[in-house]
Amino acid sequence: MDTKKILVIDDEEDIRQLIQTCLEIMGGWNVLTANSGSQGLLLAQSSRPDAILLDLMMPDMDGLTTFQKLQANQLTKDIPVILLTARGRTFDQRLFVKMGIRGIISKPFNPQKLALQVAAALK
Template identity: 55%
Template structure:
């Protein structure tokens, strides 16, 4: 089995660093990161990751706009997306789920459980 490649798109350095460390050490996956929606789009097109872990609240291009841009591009449309969000209210969760994302993981997340949550959501 090939190693899975995950792209983390989050404007907060600490979140990217913690998630990257957990996904590499616990999950054994290859990880790349992006600090903005536009950088994430460019990396998704260039790298074709197996999954995108996408923050919802980012300046300039938020996670929803980024997800919609990913869906509009035939190259990135098939890549599953899991949203990372601090917005845990049921109405927001439903709205995010209706977009067609693979799963939603709320912040703050437990770093050591993150790989298991991802594997479960994607049946890896």
């Protein structure tokens, strides 16, 4: 079986590194990272990951705009997206589900449970 590939799009380097370590060690994922929505869109098109973990609040292009651009692209529209947000409880999660977002993981997250949360959102 091939190793599943996940793309992490987050503007904070320490968060990207923590997520990468957690998902590689505890989840067995091959993790790609991008530091912006623009970089993430390019990587999603070129690498076609099995899933995307997307930070909601980023400078330049926020997570929702990035998600909308992923959805508008034939190459990336079917990739499941999980949002990562420090404001998870302030948004209406039902709206995200209607938009096609597979899950929401709140920051700060428990590093030991992250791989399980990703797997649960993608089941």
